[in-house]
Amino acid sequence: MTGIRSNRSFALSVLSLALAFSGPAAAQEAAIRIGAVLPVTGKESKIGSAYKQATEFAVKEVNDAGGLDVGGKRMKIDLALLDDTSDASRSEQLVEQLMAQQKVHAVIGGYGSQLVQAQSVVPDRYGIPYVSGGAGATSIYGRSKWVFGVLSPVENLASTQMDFLSDLVAQGKLKKPLKIALLIENTEHGKDFQKGVKDYAKAHPEFSVVLDESFELYAPDFKPLLGRVAAAKADLFMCDAHLEDFISMQRTYTQMGLYHQMVTYGARGADEAGRKALGAATDYIFASGWWSDLLPYPQVKAFTAKWKAAAGSAPQWYHATAYETVRVLFAAIQKAGSLNPEAIRAALAGIELKDSILPGGVLKFTKTGQAVLPFVVTQNKPDGKVDIVWPKEARTGEAVAPMPKG
Amino acid sequence: MQQALDVVVNSFLAAGLYATMAYGLAVIYGVMRIINLAHAGIMMLGAYTTFTLFTHFSIDPFLSIVVVVPLFFAGGVALYRTVVRRLPRSGSTPSMESLLLLFGVWLVLQNLAYVLWSGDTQSILTSYTLKSVSLLGVRVGVPSLGVFGMSALSLLVLEFVLHRTYLGKAIRAVTQNRDAALLSGVDADRISAVAFGVGTAFAGLAGTLLSTLFAFTPDFGRSFLLKAFCIIVLGGLESVTGVAAGAFVLALLENVTAAYTAVPTSLQDALSFTLLVVTLVVLPQGLPGLSRLAHVRRRG
Structure with a gap:
């Protein structure tokens, strides 16, 4: 009997030790969970696929550099990118799935006003920041404090x-x-x-x-x-x-x-x-x-060169806006210094990305959450x-x- | 006067395009009482086949018809033999099963096109795509003239086949009364297969012709399908000449409205559907019903 008790005590001690040591290690390795829902197939697949390519490119760039600095800790990005097949109702469901089940810290929105319109009703339900790089219709913005958009109004x-x-x-x-x-x-x-x-x-x-x-x-x-x-x-x-x-x-x-x-x-x-x-x-x-590779900014030239090296062709406007969508979100997470949704949202609302590759060179959001940049x-x-x-x-x-x- | 000429010439040209889209739908409905919801998908596939022949083998779109028509006829017969013939018959009205099945076929074709050609917008630019000629003082695009010519030729061929050959008589017999045709020794199943093949070939042909005028993606054809429905209802559902007449009435209505009224052209589709509703209520047999009515009045 005593033997059994001592064995139990030993097992509990080992477990406690394991937990004690694994806790901080897990915290160090914990990634930032970012969701993205894009029309990779279906009628919007041409630009949707380009958005996917640029999003993955931007995430890889950050991960290869060791991740983001969040409150003094380096954290890598864990990207969950889903295909909505250019279907608006599916698009909304997938954003909901990312926020409710996968507990992502932020979501990158889709391409196309109709799809983004459908997605944009979800962030308010869960209080998760959402940044879209593919919708310029003004009616999408200003209804929820959680929704941001990089494309300037049409x-x-x-x-x-x-x-x-x-x-x-x-x-x-x-x-x-x-x-x-x-x-x-x-x-x-x-x-x-x-x-x-x-x-x-x-x-x-x-x-x-x-x-x-x-x-x-x-x-x-x-x-x-x-x-x-x-x-x-x-x-x-x-x-x-x-x-x-x-x-x-x-x-x-x-x-x-x-x-x-x-x-x-x-x-x-x-x-x-x-x-x-x-x-x-x-x-x-x-x-x-919304963008041209002819823009005479050094950051545009640098982006164009690294994109050409990685993709083998010149970047188009949708590659640039997708890339900047990821960058502005990551800049906000670093500025927030935490993965708290409200802190990220507040950081997005006040952000000024001063080395932006988009026209004007500074990316920031207006009160409605939509960026207003020159064309x-x-x-x-x-x-x-x-x-x-x-x-x-x-x-x-x-x-x-x-x-x-x- | 010049404006009136503009309206008439443009109406004829648009009617040629609309009729081409609707012939195949009318043939299949006439013989089998099936509304071919896959029609738009087949037109889209016709456009892509023409595009592939143009880009890979430099075959002119109008010449590619000699490849597209037999290919799509064979495809239509195969589709009938493998899938459509298994549908339960439901007398003189289209069955829900046929609508669902052919809608499914449309979705399969769309997704197949996404896999084969991606979702990129494609188009065909030939040496004559942007050229125009003067016809009665009206500038007319060369491709539009070609489409009209092919549409007129299709009408003549269809009329000849339907009225001057045994196959045509058999098709008409099945169209008018399937059971009586069976009793007379007509192989209704074989005729249905041929009719489905002919309808599919015409949809493929329409796709080829549309590819000379429009850019396309795998979603191509949806808006044309709705217009084709209006035309076959107006044309009397079973009559090829009626389809041509219905196409002209619709095109004339659209052009007259645009030229002589302040009705926004964005309401063109609404105009088509109003015409559809009015036809169904006032003239359920379409334009052929009008001529029958006039004939009866003359006699009586």
Whole structure:
């Protein structure tokens, strides 16, 4: 009996010792659990996969450097990246799963306003910080203090383009007054673009919107709509469209022999797929973007070089925004000095990432949680060349305005 | 006057496109009373097949029709033999099983396309893609003219097959009364297989033609499918000529609305569905019902 008791005591002592020694060791090795839900497959898979690649790249970079400094302790990142198959309801479920079951410390959101909109209702339920790098629709932000977004509002995309056009007027390249034919896709993205253009035109009498129409995504025939554009006799053609609609519409526009002094399709124009589908018909179209590898910042050059070395190709805007999403979250965790969700959230709300690769060079969030950064305006030139034409300080070439005919 | 010409020419061209999308759906529905929900997926596959032939073998999209049509006919017959024929028959109305099955086939095709071609937006740029010609003073895109020509040719071929060959007569017999056709010695199962093959071949052809006009992803075809439903209801569900007429009525309505009214063009789809509802309520047999009514009135 005594033997059994002594054996039990011995076992308990060993267990206590093991626990005593393993405790601090476990704490030292404990990782920061970061969740991410992205559309790796399905209709958003092209950019979703790019977001995955850039997210993993950013995490690997930190882990290879020994992890993050959290309150004096080096901690590595344990990334749980899930595929929502571009399905909004699945996307929401997976964010919930990460927060409720896997107890992640923070979540990196998806790509596409519709998916991010679905995800963005979850963080408030669990009080977990959430940062999205792939949604610019303003309606997503300002409803929850836990939701942050790196993409600037689409409204600003439009107002940046209007600033660029105003500058062309100031330079005497375009003659005022200028009439705008405005077409938008019937989405949140399109409505934000419309608001940006119309608000600007209201405040600047040299511009007037003479046609304001919307169209459904993937419309089968743009001729009736472009007939109205022709009848409006506008000077400028401004449209906000998805890549597929941009290609179809610009083909019809070209076949109909339409001409405007300046043409934009919002963020579309410089895309490789668009230029491949339209050839010379994309020349001189101007577009706004969240990033360009032509930005003349040393940190952009450094990022571009290391991305090329790792991925074997030049980074696109979505690689850069995904990378910065991870970086800003990690900077906030370091600033918080703890893994407490409220501390991370507060750090995100007050953060200023001063070596950001995004336009302006400083990434910070507004009261709604959405970053408001300048956009770059690019203009396509013949033979596949692209120049940054706005802002002035980042110019790589002169804007050609008005566009040459034919 | 020029605006009226614009409207008429553009309506004809759009009708050519719409009719091409709807022929296959009408043939399958007519013979088998099945609404082929996989139609959009087959059109998408047709577009990708054309894209592959263009990028890998430099075959012009319009020439690729000689490969696409037989290939998709064989695929359609195979799909019928392996899957569709196992569906329980439900008389003159489409069964829930057929809707679910073909919806499933659509999802499989979509995912197959994601695996084979990824989700990237693809398109075909030929030497004539951006070219246009003047027709009655209206600038018309060369690909649109090609699509219209192929659509008209398809209508002629279908009409010839349906009215001048034994196969066509058998198809029409099964369309009108399957049981009576069986009693007359028509192999209804074989005819159904051929009809499914023809419908699939036309969907593939539509995909080829659409690829000359639009960029596409594996999700391609969804919006076209809805429009095709409106057209076959308007065209009378079983009549190929009716489909062409239905396509023209819809295209004309869209173009007239855009040219002469202030109705936003974003309401084009709403316009299609309004037309669908009105047709179902006022003229359930579609446009052929209107001509039958006129015929009866003349006689009586």
